[in-house]
Amino acid sequence: MSAKSSSDKHKAILLICDGLGDRPSIDDGKTPLQAAYTPNLDELSASGINGLMDVISPGIVPGSDTAHLSLFGYNPYRYYPGRGVFEALGADMELHKGDVAFRANFATVDDEMQVIDRRAGRKGSKELAEILNGLEIDGVKILLKNTTEHRCAVVMKGEQLSRYVSDVDTHEAGGFVQECKPLKNGEAERKTATIVNKFVRMSYELLNDHPINAERRQKGELPANIILLRGAGSYVDVTSMKERFGFSAACVAGASLYKGVAKYLGMHVLTVEGATGKADTNLHNKVEVALNALEEHDFVFLHVKDTDNNGHDGNFEGKKKTIERIDEELVARLKDTDAYIVVTGDHSTPVSIKRHSSDPVPVVIKGDGVRTDEVNKFDEFSVASGGLNRIRGIDLMPILSDFMGYYKMYGT
Amino acid sequence: MSAKSSSDKHKAILLICDGLGDRPSIDDGKTPLQAAYTPNLDELSASGINGLMDVISPGIVPGSDTAHLSLFGYNPYRYYPGRGVFEALGADMELHKGDVAFRANFATVDDEMQVIDRRAGRKGSKELAEILNGLEIDGVKILLKNTTEHRCAVVMKGEQLSRYVSDVDTHEAGGFVQECKPLKNGEAERKTATIVNKFVRMSYELLNDHPINAERRQKGELPANIILLRGAGSYVDVTSMKERFGFSAACVAGASLYKGVAKYLGMHVLTVEGATGKADTNLHNKVEVALNALEEHDFVFLHVKDTDNNGHDGNFEGKKKTIERIDEELVARLKDTDAYIVVTGDHSTPVSIKRHSSDPVPVVIKGDGVRTDEVNKFDEFSVASGGLNRIRGIDLMPILSDFMGYYKMYGT
Numbered sequence: 021m022s023a024k025s026s027s028d029k030h031k032a033i034l035l036i037c038d039g040l041g042d043r044p045s046i047d048d049g050k051t052p053l054q055a056a057y058t059p060n061l062d063e064l065s066a067s068g069i070n071g072l073m074d075v076i077s078p079g080i081v082p083g084s085d086t087a088h089l090s091l092f093g094y095n096p097y098r099y100y101p102g103r104g105v106f107e108a109l110g111a112d113m114e115l116h117k118g119d120v121a122f123r124a125n126f127a128t129v130d131d132e133m134q135v136i137d138r139r140a141g142r143k144g145s146k147e148l149a150e151i152l153n154g155l156e157i158d159g160v161k162i163l164l165k166n167t168t169e170h171r172c173a174v175v176m177k178g179e180q181l182s183r184y185v186s187d188v189d190t191h192e193a194g195g196f197v198q199e200c201k202p203l204k205n206g207e208a209e210r211k212t213a214t215i216v217n218k219f220v221r222m223s224y225e226l227l228n229d230h231p232i233n234a235e236r237r238q239k240g241e242l243p244a245n246i247i248l249l250r251g252a253g254s255y256v257d258v259t260s261m262k263e264r265f266g267f268s269a270a271c272v273a274g275a276s277l278y279k280g281v282a283k284y285l286g287m288h289v290l291t292v293e294g295a296t297g298k299a300d301t302n303l304h305n306k307v308e309v310a311l312n313a314l315e316e317h318d319f320v321f322l323h324v325k326d327t328d329n330n331g332h333d334g335n336f337e338g339k340k341k342t343i344e345r346i347d348e349e350l351v352a353r354l355k356d357t358d359a360y361i362v363v364t365g366d367h368s369t370p371v372s373i374k375r376h377s378s379d380p381v382p383v384v385i386k387g388d389g390v391r392t393d394e395v396n397k398f399d400e401f402s403v404a405s406g407g408l409n410r411i412r413g414i415d416l417m418p419i420l421s422d423f424m425g426y427y428k429m430y431g432t
Numbered sequence: 433m434s435a436k437s438s439s440d441k442h443k444a445i446l447l448i449c450d451g452l453g454d455r456p457s458i459d460d461g462k463t464p465l466q467a468a469y470t471p472n473l474d475e476l477s478a479s480g481i482n483g484l485m486d487v488i489s490p491g492i493v494p495g496s497d498t499a500h501l502s503l504f505g506y507n508p509y510r511y512y513p514g515r516g517v518f519e520a521l522g523a524d525m526e527l528h529k530g531d532v533a534f535r536a537n538f539a540t541v542d543d544e545m546q547v548i549d550r551r552a553g554r555k556g557s558k559e560l561a562e563i564l565n566g567l568e569i570d571g572v573k574i575l576l577k578n579t580t581e582h583r584c585a586v587v588m589k590g591e592q593l594s595r596y597v598s599d600v601d602t603h604e605a606g607g608f609v610q611e612c613k614p615l616k617n618g619e620a621e622r623k624t625a626t627i628v629n630k631f632v633r634m635s636y637e638l639l640n641d642h643p644i645n646a647e648r649r650q651k652g653e654l655p656a657n658i659i660l661l662r663g664a665g666s667y668v669d670v671t672s673m674k675e676r677f678g679f680s681a682a683c684v685a686g687a688s689l690y691k692g693v694a695k696y697l698g699m700h701v702l703t704v705e706g707a708t709g710k711a712d713t714n715l716h717n718k719v720e721v722a723l724n725a726l727e728e729h730d731f732v733f734l735h736v737k738d739t740d741n742n743g744h745d746g747n748f749e750g751k752k753k754t755i756e757r758i759d760e761e762l763v764a765r766l767k768d769t770d771a772y773i774v775v776t777g778d779h780s781t782p783v784s785i786k787r788h789s790s791d792p793v794p795v796v797i798k799g800d801g802v803r804t805d806e807v808n809k810f811d812e813f814s815v816a817s818g819g820l821n822r823i824r825g826i827d828l829m830p831i832l833s834d835f836m837g838y839y840k841m842y843g844t
Binding site: 028389391410411412415416417428432 | 455456461463484488489490491492493494495496497498499508512515663782784785787788789790791812813816817821822
């Protein structure tokens with residue numbers, strides 16, 4: 021019989037493999053997760069409780085941002101501030117209540133504002149970014165940071181700004197730079213849209229004839245001669261995970277979106293050498309940082325992006341290999357710790373359709389006291405008969421926090 | 433084949449084994465329900481439809497009061513009036529809209545108001561209770577009733593009272609009597625807190641030197657020299673089960689909380705000789721009263737408390753034995769009636785952690801027309817693959833009332 025007192029607290033690691041879920045391939049009916057050799061994930065399934073999870077709700081196709089909010093116990097319909105906020109936080113920019121933030125790209129346009137390449141040859145420039153950083157338009161201060169390649173984050177600080185404005189980015193080459201429009205009939209929306217349009221025009225004027233771009237043209241490279249904004253978000257203060265659940269949380273991730281979500285919820289974002297959010301990411305370093313983080317923190321969120329990238333690329337073999345790397349390099353190291361281990365995805369990204377889908381993701385929880393089931397293979401099909409049955413993303417963190425001993429009884 | 437018309441009405445018994453659910457033991461991985469010999473429960477499972485149930489929602493740890501509201505189809509987030517209301521109703525005290533009720537204990541304190549024993553040696557006194565019953569403070573009438581042992585219920589009747597005041601009870605020995613504080617910044621909260629503090633002080637003044645306590649001290653017993661209040665609740669009228677579902681409901685329970693919930697929802701609370709809510713309860717009498725009640729009522733709620741007590745005590749063998757008694761003395765008698773039989777718990781109270789947990793509880797429904805599944809063992813693991821899948825407590829009563837023929841079609 022167990023001698024544990026009711027005050028016992030436990031630690032946990034939540035491994036989220038982005039876009040993990042998939043649909044059966046036409047060839048042999050197997051998903052990448054089924055086709056992959058995953059002895060360690062299967063061991064987790066055999067010793068844990070398994071199920072399917074609708075990260076938002078059945079049939080709703082989650083974005084990565086809303087999905088992660090849900091998985092951390094925050095209803096995205098209430099707490100989603102817009103993507104730009106996560107990009108800016110992930111880029112280590114400081115945000116305060118009322119600030120409006122955007123995702124942004126260096127892009128290449130011609131004189132007619134037609135988009136030649138919305139990624140400017142996937143090449144940004146810290147120097148050009150610095151020219152645009154700190155501009156002031158109509159009393160609003162605009163901060164810009166070049167993060168990776170062509171990607172930037174933009175923050176506007178000033179009175180009466182709104183996230184309800186449309187994207188300037190065309191989302192594909194060949195189109196023309198869009199005018200930013202207010203999405204609600206309000207003063208703040210009109211003001212914000214005006215400033216965005218002025219800023220985009222100004223970026224072209226400051227960048228187009230800049231010597232750096234002359235040099236790029238000379239070398240046959242595409243000039244980074246405009247900034248295109250999209251995904252406006254409005255920063256608000258939210259109750260941190262620590263306040264909400266009572267435990268200290270840390271984040272180990274490569275891609276900036278996930279660091280941004282983690283910061284938004286008050287997690288400690290840890291630095292990992294070689295964590296890139298891409299195929300070349302250093303999984304070894306990530307798992308070591310995650311395991312070390314358990315000494316100071318109660319909960320560690322460990323994120324791997326490349327499963328999703330392969331799904332978007334329609335690369336079955338690539339997704340399968342990434343899963344095998346995760347099994348061998350991450351899960352093998354994690355599976356014997358005393359902490360609760362949860363493995364799941366934030367959504368499905370089936371290689372057959374190269375986009376996010378609402379197909380539920382597999383989830384396994386291993387640790388002290390879970391009701392082990394008959395599942396001994398971790399994949400979309402096997403877990404369907406598991407003891408968790410079919411849960412929702414929003415339920416995961418309450419379930420886990422009760423196992424961890426951080427719970428509040430409702431009633432008496 | 434049944435020749436019943438769609439207007440046919442059926443009866444039902446809902447057996448709730450308090451704190452029934454559990455986690456696998458470290459020894460052999462079995463829960464008390466798995467380890468127990470339960471041929472009758474297993475027969476119900478084999479001939480019924482089974483599943484897991486989150487009594488509130490996944491990850492939420494239910495109190496017994498909120499759990500029962502949910503199981504009877506009342507969303508606790510809307511209908512929970514605070515524990516004190518159920519205690520007072522369970523003690524047969526009359527409540528009207530606006531009354532504020534408390535759980536209360538006779539306790540033993542020293543001159544400094546330090547708590548020596550918050551249960552006064554588990555011994556109350558009807559005579560001392562009568563001294564405090566009917567006092568009036570600041571125009572508010574205070575009624576007090578000694579229920580079992582040291583336990584009391586207190587009702588305040590007057591204008592402008594609020595349930596949003598803090599507990600006076602320390603919840604453990606050694607601490608000092610707490611000052612009752614308003615939990616909201618309002619006139620009613622301040623007034624109620626003031627009256628509670630005056631009443632607690634007055635109870636000490638009236639009880640400390642009372643001859644009964646002098647006698648207790650002389651005999652080496654702890655004096656019952658103060659009343660400690662906690663769990664304030666505010667009575668409101670709710671739609672009865674009869675109005676809501678259309679059928680007449682009765683309650684067979686030993687412990688006063690459950691009788692209180694039943695009264696709150698308009699059930700008829702039946703008297704059972706020897707029903708104590710403890711290990712010595714007379715299950716034979718309870719089941720006979722329940723079966724007889726089916727003649728006058730359509731729905732009978734039959735409650736057994738001792739499974740929960742054993743969970744809180746960490747007593748695996750005790751919980752297992754209580755389950756075996758339930759199987760032999762209750763379920764054996766129930767299983768062959770024509771009524772629908774539902775067996776479940778109000779929450780899990782795993783012996784390993786000695787507290788309520790959010791682990792879902794097993795549920796079985798046996799009766800005419802249910803979709804029988806392959807489950808033939810009633811336990812937390814077996815039912816996970818049952819035909820009910822994973823439902824919520826709030827859904828149980830609508831499901832059952834449709835089987836019973838009491839339903840309202842939504843739409844046409």
